Amino acid sequence: MAQTSEKELKVDSRKLFVPDKQELCKVLVEGLKENFADASVSVVDCPDLTQLPFTLASPGLCGNPRLADVGGVPNLIPLANKEKKYDIEKVAELVDLPGAYVLGAGAGCYQFFNFNCEMMANIKTKGGQSNERRNCTRISKVNPEDGSCVLQTCETTCFSLMANLFLSDGKPGKVIKVRASKRTGEENFVTCMRKTLAKKYGDKTVGLGGTFLIEQGKAKFHVMPDYSKTPLNTNDDVNNWLKFYEMMSPLVCFSCFLSHDPGLDLRLEHSHGFGHHGVGGHYHYDVTPDEVVYEAYYQVAETIYRVDAPTETHNVGRD
Numbered sequence: 001m002a003q004t005s006e007k008e009l010k011v012d013s014r015k016l017f018v019p020d021k022q023e024l025c026k027v028l029v030e031g032l033k034e035n036f037a038d039a040s041v042s043v044v045d046c047p048d049l050t051q052l053p054f055t056l057a058s059p060g061l062c063g064n065p066r067l068a069d070v071g072g073v074p075n076l077i078p079l080a081n082k083e084k085k086y087d088i089e090k091v092a093e094l095v096d097l098p099g100a101y102v103l104g105a106g107a108g109c110y111q112f113f114n115f116n117c118e119m120m121a122n123i124k125t126k127g128g129q130s131n132e133r134r135n136c137t138r139i140s141k142v143n144p145e146d147g148s149c150v151l152q153t154c155e156t157t158c159f160s161l162m163a164n165l166f167l168s169d170g171k172p173g174k175v176i177k178v179r180a181s182k183r184t185g186e187e188n189f190v191t192c193m194r195k196t197l198a199k200k201y202g203d204k205t206v207g208l209g210g211t212f213l214i215e216q217g218k219a220k221f222h223v224m225p226d227y228s229k230t231p232l233n234t235n236d237d238v239n240n241w242l243k244f245y246e247m248m249s250p251l252v253c254f255s256c257f258l259s260h261d262p263g264l265d266l267r268l269e270h271s272h273g274f275g276h277h278g279v280g281g282h283y284h285y286d287v288t289p290d291e292v293v294y295e296a297y298y299q300v301a302e303t304i305y306r307v308d309a310p311t312e313t314h315n316v317g318r319d
């Protein structure tokens, strides 16, 4: 299945297992109830996600839902590879969905901004039937002056190093709505759902992409500072290098996860989020289990594309 595009990016793909949505609701709610005091999961008509607080660049998550895992952590660790630059427009073409609506988590474009940063991808790409682009992507960085987190808009369609993206036609339609509150277990919101699906579906890979809101409480996020000048060889090295923050809700996250890796060297979950109050970064978990309330809209992806998988790989820093 491997093929080479004109830009020499290697692309591999696999069809995903797509369970019936009603069955998925039952499976997810059972798993969530082991980790949250209250949980509900249902199939709903996607609300208009262009509205606050979500502010997606397209109204829905429907039509040709696909996941793309581009590059990877080995492009950052042990040392950043400054050559690794990708274009979301190009990714949309590589997954045969020019003009796709794209959301997800990745590294902001070092080559454009001249600093390392987190990307919250949220863009209706150009191409296909409509030639209009709507780029609502945001990036966040560490303010070198005082170590605070800074959120800003992103004028480029490019990113660096890696991204986990969900692509679709961005249309309204049926999606899976999840509500969960008062965390009683150790798993974060996404890991709980991912492990629940892994337990149920085994080596059949199920992949979801969408958006979740942390309505109440606070959550631990990280933001990458400038590239490390010394090699990051262990998870401790990575954690000492990253800047961690406890961010106040409401926080809007863009999220991709898969229940299983069918041999593509995938990152199984990746969620980045931001608050309209000016923060953003990589979601780890909420730190206020009693207060936390999550509301999510997810779509089930039909295919996973692996784009430009690093030739030398490892498992450091994939948390």
Ligand SMILES: [Zn+2]
Binding pocket: 105, 106, 270, 271, 272, 282, 283
């Ligand atoms: Zn991240």
